[in-house]
Amino acid sequence: MSSNVDHARSSLVLPRYRVPTGVHPELMSPDYGSTRLRVPDRPLNKMPLTLTEVTGPLLGEGRVRESDADMTRQHAGEPIGERIIVHGRVIEEGGRAVANTLVEVWQANSAGRYAHASDEHPAPHDPNFTGVGRCLTDSNGRFRFTTVKPAAYPWLNHTNAWRPAHIHFSLFGRAFTQRLITQMYFPGDPLFYQDPIMLAVRDEGARQRLIAEFDLAETVPEWALAYRFDIVLLGPDATPMEGLDNMEDPEHEEDDR
Amino acid sequence: MSPLTPSLTPSQTIGPFYHHALLWADGPEVVAPGTPGAIRIHGRILDGAGAPVADGLVETWQADSDGGFDHPDDPRGTPGGTAGGTAGGGFRGFGRCPTDETGSWSITTLKPGREPGADGRLQAPHVDVSLYARGLLNRLVTRIYFSDEADANAEDALLTGVEPDRRATLVATREDDGYRFDIVLQGERSTVFFAL
Numbered sequence: 001m002s003s004n005v006d007h008a009r010s011s012l013v014l015p016r017y018r019v020p021t022g023v024h025p026e027l028m029s030p031d032y033g034s035t036r037l038r039v040p041d042r043p044l045n046k047m048p049l050t051l052t053e054v055t056g057p058l059l060g061e062g063r064v065r066e067s068d069a070d071m072t073r074q075h076a077g078e079p080i081g082e083r084i085i086v087h088g089r090v091i092e093e094g095g096r097a098v099a100n101t102l103v104e105v106w107q108a109n110s111a112g113r114y115a116h117a118s119d120e121h122p123a124p125h126d127p128n129f130t131g132v133g134r135c136l137t138d139s140n141g142r143f144r145f146t147t148v149k150p151a152a153y154p155w156l157n158h159t160n161a162w163r164p165a166h167i168h169f170s171l172f173g174r175a176f177t178q179r180l181i182t183q184m185y186f187p188g189d190p191l192f193y194q195d196p197i198m199l200a201v202r203d204e205g206a207r208q209r210l211i212a213e214f215d216l217a218e219t220v221p222e223w224a225l226a227y228r229f230d231i232v233l234l235g236p237d238a239t240p241m242e243g244l245d246n247m248e249d250p251e252h253e254e255d256d257r
Numbered sequence: 258m259s260p261l262t263p264s265l266t267p268s269q270t271i272g273p274f275y276h277h278a279l280l281w282a283d284g285p286e287v288v289a290p291g292t293p294g295a296i297r298i299h300g301r302i303l304d305g306a307g308a309p310v311a312d313g314l315v316e317t318w319q320a321d322s323d324g325g326f327d328h329p330d331d332p333r334g335t336p337g338g339t340a341g342g343t344a345g346g347g348f349r350g351f352g353r354c355p356t357d358e359t360g361s362w363s364i365t366t367l368k369p370g371r372e373p374g375a376d377g378r379l380q381a382p383h384v385d386v387s388l389y390a391r392g393l394l395n396r397l398v399t400r401i402y403f404s405d406e407a408d409a410n411a412e413d414a415l416l417t418g419v420e421p422d423r424r425a426t427l428v429a430t431r432e433d434d435g436y437r438f439d440i441v442l443q444g445e446r447s448t449v450f451f452a453l
Contacts, residue, residue, distance in 0.1 A: 012332050012373060019452050024268045025394035032270075034392030037305040040450050041443045045419060047398070047451035048375040052385050055328035056318060057351035063281070093263055106278030116274040118312075132278040168272065170279060175330065176318050176385055177453055181396065183269040200394050201267040209266050232263040 014054045015236035017177040025200035032196040033157050049177065054236075056176040059102045060136050069135040071147040079129035081110025081148030085218060085226040086184070089141040090171060093235030097141030098178075104170040105133045105145060112153035112165075121153050146224065152191055164191035164198065171231055178233040185211045186227065268396070271389040273312045276355060284353035287317065287366035292348075294322060297435030298401060299363035302356050302388065305443030309360025313390035317352040317364055317401075319383070324370030326350065356390075368403065374414050381409035381416060388440060398453045401438050402428045423449050 027039045047053070072078055086105075090098040108114050108131060111123040115130045133145045150165045166183040173179065185198065192198055201207045209232070218226035271279075288295050298317075302310040320326055325333070327350070352364040366384070374380040384401040402410050410416055416424055426448040429436035440448045 012377070014332070015330055020265055023265045027394055029394060032392070032394070034270075035394065036392075037308070038310065038390060038392035038442050040397065040447060041305070042447060044450050044452035047415065047453055050374045050380060050415075051326060051331055051372050052318065052320065052383065053453065054330050055326040057349070058328065059351065091263055093265055095263055104278055106275060114274040114277075116277055119274055130277065168269075168275065168278070170271075174328075176387075179316075179387060179396065180266065180268060181271050181389060182266055197270060197394070201269075205264070206267045209264060210269065230263075232266045234265060 012051070014049070014051065015175070017049060017054065017175070017234055017236055020234060022203055023201075023206045025197075026202060029196060029200040031158075032200060053176045056174055056179065057172060058100075058174065059172060060100055063102060064134045064136055069133055069143075069145050071129065071131065071133045071145060073146075074130055074132075075128040077128045079109065079126050079148050081126075081129075083146065083224040084149050085144065085146055085220065085224050086167065086212065086229060087142065087144040087215075087218060087226065088212075088229040088231060090137050090143065090173070090231045090233065091141050092173070092178070092233050096235065097137075097139070098171075098173050098233060099137055099139045099141055101137050101141075101174070102170075102172050103135050103137060103143045105147075105167050107131045107147065107150040107167040108153055108165075110148045110151055112151035123151075123153065149186070152189075157196060161194065162191050164189040164195050169229075169231065171233060173233040180231070180233055182231070183210065184227075184229045187211055187214055268394060270391060270394050271314060273391040275314060275389075279314065279353065280355060281353065285362075285364045287319070287350065287352040287364055288348050290365050292367070294367050295365055296368055297363055297365050298384070298429060298438055299361065299435065300429075300438040300440060301360040302362070302390075302440045303360060303442065309358065310356055310390050310442070311358045311360055313356040313360070313362070313388055315352075315354050315356065315362045315364075316387040316389070317366070318385045318387075319350055319366065320369040320372050321348050321350065322367045322370050324372035326372075371409060376414060378412070378414065379409070381406050381413035383413075383415075386440075397442075398451045399440065399448055400427055400451070401436075403436060404428050404431045419449050 029035050109126045109129045113123040135143050137143050152162050152165050154162050166185050169182050171180045212227035212229040215226040215228040354362040356362045369382045371379045386399045387396040389396050429438035
């Protein structure tokens with residue numbers, strides 16, 4: 001690149017992002033019934049990235065109060081359930097921390113009910129739990145929420161279908177290309193095998209990255225267990241060197257040479 | 258897993274129960290209503306059976322009216338002095354609006370200016386769109402162009418790269434109070450979506 005001295009006046013040097021393959025779920029996953037009428041039935045078009053895609057909203061102060069990160073203290077009393085800490089880092093592939101970025105989470109309560117008018121599961125609401133949290137990552141990309149452990153809940157996708165307990169996460173990163181909405185699961189959940197949303201992530205290694213890790217070191221004795229969930233966003237290509245391609249391709253992770 | 262190279266976290270669906278977490282009172286207002294030059298962009302989202310997508314979330318991202326971004330990865334800086342969120346009405350660039358029971362959504366914004374594309378040539382004014390919904394395991398990405406920018410549209414690299422008979426799905430139609438942009442998820446009239 002350094003030999004490329006012929007800078008056209010109009011050319012811009014922008015971060016480069018690839019289209020990831022083999023990580024995200026197959027959009028058309030018929031076992032998840034709601035995909036059938038909603039997923040595009042024509043191939044996606046290619047999109048050469050421009051300024052619009054390599055920039056993105058840098059949202060932050062003014063949208064988050066300090067109390068938004070403690071979901072057990074948003075009402076008059078404490079919510080019922082197993083109090084937990086959920087923490088982690090938001091980083092890019094390549095390892096750079098995503099600092100000062102908005103993290104939004106939402107979840108069912110400890111009975112498996114969302115504080116949402118459309119949730120008709122006959123489990124109790126908890127007047128002391130909304131199940132909504134927000135925070136900004138610190139300079140090292142770290143976030144930390146206090147909440148209660150959500151419960152599994154049934155849904156109508158197939159006979160006796162149950163969603164494994166999960167917390168929804170929304171991440172912005174610094175570019176439109178990096179925007180990610182995902183779900184965090186808990187280790188050892190016996191419901192994974194029958195959940196078509198989680199199983200839509202076909203790659204076993206990628207699926208494992210949706211499962212938080214029990215984190216004894218971060219537990220608070222006599223108060224709360226802790227789980228760690230690190231989130232990795234699409235990273236800009238570090239260098240145009242072709243030799244790095246395989247290292248960055250998750251499909252090759254299992255190739256143990 | 259490789260201990261050296263952090264690997265991308267997979268996407269999962271937003272599900273149907275996001276509203277109380279992600280909606281902001283000013284989410285659909287990329288600029289304050291009444292700001293000089295403010296336009297409304299609205300539309301409906303329809304599934305493969307022609308039914309409205311009533312639980313979707315539309316997010317938009319765009320340049321300001323000078324084609325600028327208040328962002329460190331815009332190597333041009335902040336042209337015109339209007340980027341940086343100081344354009345009229347506290348321009349934010351980002352919009353967020355749920356769909357209602359009729360599948361309708363709407364944002365209030367400024368028409369974006371032109372910005373250079375990957376090859377250095379100017380792009381036509383456009384707004385990037387992410388669509389989230391139950392049933393979508395990853396977002397769908399599309400772009401809004403404007404029907405009253407025919408000359409700019411005719412030389413836009415992305416738009417002219419789309420199959421001719423589908424380009425119109427990316428062009429919002431001028432109306433009295435703004436523009437209409439419907440999104441059709443499947444079938445003959447389906448909107449063009451992009452891999453990102």
